[in-house]
Amino acid sequence: MRALLLALVLLITTAGPAQAHAGGLTPQDHLSRVTAIEPPLPGVTATMVNHGTQLEIHNGGTGPVTVADHVIGPGETHRFRDERTTASQWEVPLGTSVIKGRVDVTPGPNPLWWLLITAALALGGYFLGRRRALLAAGVVVVTAAHVWHAVGSTLAVTGGSFVPLLLGASGVGLVAWPLTAVAVVAAVRRAPATAFVAAVVGAMLVVAGIPDFDSFRFSQLPFAGPADVDRLLVALTLGGGLGLAAGGFDYLRRTGSTT
Template identity: 30%
Template sequence: MIRDLMTRAGLVLAGALAGVLALAAPALAHGADAPDGTDYRTRVSAVGPTLPGVTVRVVEAGARLELTNAGERPVEVIGYSGEPYLRVAPDGVYENVRSPATYLNRTIAGDTRLPAEADPAAAPEWRRVDGSTTVRWHDQRALWREAAPPPQVRAAPDREHRVRDWAVPLRVGTDTGEIRGTLDWVPPPDAYVWWVAATVGLLAVGALGLLPAGSGPGARALAGLGGLLVVGGVAAVVFTVGRELDAGARGVGGVLTGLLGGQVWALLTGLGAIAAGLFALARRPAADFALALAGACLALFAGVANAAVFARAVAPVPWPATTARTMIAVVLIAGAGVTAAGALRLHATSRPTHPPLPAPAYPHP
């Protein structure tokens, strides 16, 4: 009976999830080179003159611009040589295959080899690439692509600097406009401080595994480890959702699609940590093994995978960078610390509880 109920519940959940994804508007996935953090802050300051229905924002920690056209007239984004580059119309998004920007903007480095057909002086040749009214693209005018920082940053790296004011031209019919914004250098944090804090925290949590597993303090330690793993799992899930929001996902359907398409491992390890933590809080058999396994996965796939935020000023989430660093520190402390504690508890319980029987003594002949 219980098995049938669980099967039906699983089918209902799967059907509901499939329905949400089917009804969701097509979501543009993360770029293949979406950064885990950066020290350059890109902002959109204005779109002018006023274009009805046109909104622009920065996504992927500043790596891309996103333009949505809810108006009735097509909007063209102008490329680097004054040629039409993108066209966002009510029936979809088009790119000009003759524009060099079509190829240069495929990577954040702008190092794509130009094909022979790329010619900014040629008449536009439009190719439909999406059925929505939203487009995202790398734009070299809003990025710093050099390996070395600007001269003013090299002279004073501990201060914030305005690198440039940038503009991206737009055209609507015969009317012209532009996206205006700023690019700033923001001094990165001291990653050493965050790594030391995370290391001290995980060692303190791991020390809980030294308490006798079967005693009153040991039982309370198990509950504490379970609760901490739940907190770490929640932090991992929230951070993962934040990455999707920063990448431009809209609504529940868009977030779910992005999570299942690009952030599935971080999501699953976060949910697994929550489940293992609740398992330990219920003091179920094999709780120590569940804690150690889920903690290791959490630390690796949700902690270490996002640890770049410790050394970057701008994090790939829609919250202050300090909040993002604190969340990843919690994930690492909970994951690695609970793994160590669970392993110690497993080792303690695997040792024999009774001394071995003495070997029988045989008389000498």
């Protein structure tokens, strides 16, 4: 048991946590958006992408347009950051027209409710430690939640390669994910190692999910789906992971075996 405790402490203190969301995007209460191009340019569109941090212009017209000293030819797309888009009401010249936009501010949710949900999930995860099969099932569910969160945050990024972004959003979870299969195999074989693997995976997913705490208090989340779905995935990763670690420890304490 002491060896297991030492291994998990080393894991938690040395593992590099994942980015909160892919591409370095962060939860926030404000979001910049385009309201119009005045006067309209045939075939030319403008939108804010990457969680309102970049202005993307697509030229579907027949002639070039110029924005921020950059010429966008027909069929081309230009994406860039512009400090002007952070003002409450903003304008960016686009050729002979002007891109107009604004920053919407939406208050975030009460984080207490999500912390209570996280605590309830942790308690539920702990009671899974009563049986090896339940621990393995819990590992599958919690890992799936973390995978879903990582993929959803990756899909929210425009203009980046999927795999590198996913790797950045996953962090130590990349090690925990394959260990889920180990836990399932151990459970099928009725091996006591199921609890050991569950405890390790749970601790790793807690480490991976710690940067996502801000999702509980901000309204706008960089996630390809409803914000509350992402919050639930974060709660399941953190709470479920903590519960699995505690439940796995408890099982090992009661049985006195890690192999």
